[in-house]
Structure formats: C-alpha cells, structure tokens
Amino acid sequence: MTDPIDIVIYHNPACGTSRNTLAMIRNAGIEPHVVEYLKTPPSPRLLEQLVARMGIPLRALVREKGTPYEELGLGDPALTDGQILDAMMQHPILINRPIVVSPLGVKLCRPSEVVLEILPQEQKGAFAKEDGQIVVDASGRRV
Template structure:
C-alpha cells in the first residue's frame, strides 16, 4: 500500500500522525510541504479526495491568510488554491493519502479510516 503524508515536522499533530502510521508498520512517503508545496493540480486532487472546498482546508488564523488577501470572500476556487500553493503554511496538516482517499490527521486517528 502506497501512503503519503503531507507533513510539518514542527507540528505536534503531524508528528503524532506520522508516529501512528509507523507504529502500524507503515513507512509513508513523507512530503514536507513547506519545503515542497503541492502543485495546483496536486492540491485540486487532494481537495477532491477530502471532499472539501479550498477555504475548508485553510488555516485561517495564520497571518499569511490576511496578508495574502485570502480572506476576500469574492475569491474563486482557483485563486484560493493558488494562494495555498504560494503560502503552504496555510494548508491544514497533516494530510494522509492512501487507497485513493485522503484524511486530515486532526486528531491523528482520523487517518485510520482510509488505511
């Protein structure tokens, strides 16, 4: 089984989710998304797998949300996705992809549903 985790090593939930996977014998492909942000196409694919709209995946309390103008309610889907690609700190984490599905590890046990 191929498993990916969009991971931020400074985030406790992200570390806990990675540890949870490893404790189950899963060594996921770790993507440190702050260093290697997903492309627009990848983010579209992730959103589709999550069944979410872009704003639902955004960390709205981050300063970049307002400074990048992403709090503008008139922005369309593509503008919001581009904003997350340009400011990956705004992407909620961790995101695990497995079996053609995706889950956010908040709490970490959420990811067990897709394994």
C-alpha cells in the same frame, strides 16, 4: 511476504498534529512516503485532486493560524478557488496539514486520530499522543 502499502503524508515536522499522525502510521507498521510540503509543495493540480478526493471545499483546507491568512484577506467570500489556490501556492504554510493519502482514501487528519479511518492495517500496540492522550490501547484498539 506482504506487498508494501503505499501511504503518503504531507507533513510539517514542526506541527504536533502532523507528528502524531506520522507516528500512528508507523505504529501500524507502515513506513509512509513523507513529503515535507513546506519544502516541496504539491502542484496546484495535485492539490486540487487531493481536495476533490477528500470531498471538501478548497476553503476547508486553508490554514488560518500562524499564516498570512488575514493579511492576504483570504476570508473574503468573493475570492474564487483559483485565487485561494494561488495564495496557497505562494504561501504553502496556508495548506492545512497533515494530509494523508492511502489506498482507503485521502483525509485531512485533524485531529490526528482521523488517520486511523484510512489505514489498511491495525495499530501494532498502544499509542499516546505527544500530550499524553491515549488513542490506542495495548491491544491496538482505538480508545
């Protein structure tokens, strides 16, 4: 028997990219911890840690589409990371998704197949995204 693999996905079930990412994790035979971050957002400290582990600037994690990004003036380069983080805490929809945490790293999985880079197990079979795009062939290899 193998030890369980601890994978966390910060997920929005209304997002196709997030659903595809979750499905690829499951296609590897892993049942992740699913955090619906709009209902249970990460703390400011945890979000800062995730960003640091991804090796990206905080601004790279801010979602613009379908959010109050423009109304809040978040494109202003004079805003500090603290101000951006405060906005993300007040409006979790501003946190881009899905974020996946695995033993092999942390990634913002956009596009969804980025998750394949940090899964510790191979895909168990073919996988096609919701739009029909084939990502993994029948032998479990990335296309």
